[in-house]
Amino acid sequence: MSATFNHTIIASKNRHESAAFFHDLLEAEEAPAWGFFANLKLDGGVLLQFAEPPVDIQPQHYAFLLDDELFDRAYAKVRERGIEHWADPQMKRAGETNTEHGGRGVYFRDPAGHFVELITRPYL
Template sequence: MPVELNHTIVPARDPEASARFLADILGLSVDPPVAHFTPVTLANEVSLDYDRFDDFAPNHYAFLLGEREFDAALARLRRGGITHYGDPACREAGQVYRSGRTEGRRGTYFHDPEGHLMEILTPGRARP
């Protein structure tokens, strides 16, 4: 069997609110609790298991979306007044990046309520 990522723990002071925030942006559902985790399962069956932590360092999470799903998520960010950025340093507010390495790839970054840096991006096409 090939190696696959099954789940990852996402630290949060308020796991339920953080899971709901991300699920709403991505157009997903929050799964029923599993023990003390609040999971959000992605299309490839990887789950983000939100867990309560009082102290943690923010992480970066990137989500690959189709073109229509990206446009819908970007519209939800904008409707929600959530600032998004064209760069991971968060200096290019309101921007969407276009990758120079992958033709047609678009992406943007935003922070969740816990300070994690979230990224949504499209697959694009590899340059010949």
């Protein structure tokens, strides 16, 4: 069997708020919560687990590949909620999307301060 990505734990200030944010934005399937985790399931069975660590949260980068229709819906939610967003990871092109790599992309922060990237075409 080759290696596949199975799950990651995303540090959150409020695991339920973060899970709800990604559930709505990505239209992700809810998964049963257990222990310290609020869980979402993406295509392919990839699990996003949200937890509140007992330490300061260091911002991470999470990129999600979306089809064009989901990107349109997610980006509309970003704009409707007044979430500051950029076309570039350097945060210089505010309020825009990009057309890099033959698709569209946008960068913003989630409720815990992590950098989120939505793209419509993979880089490779």
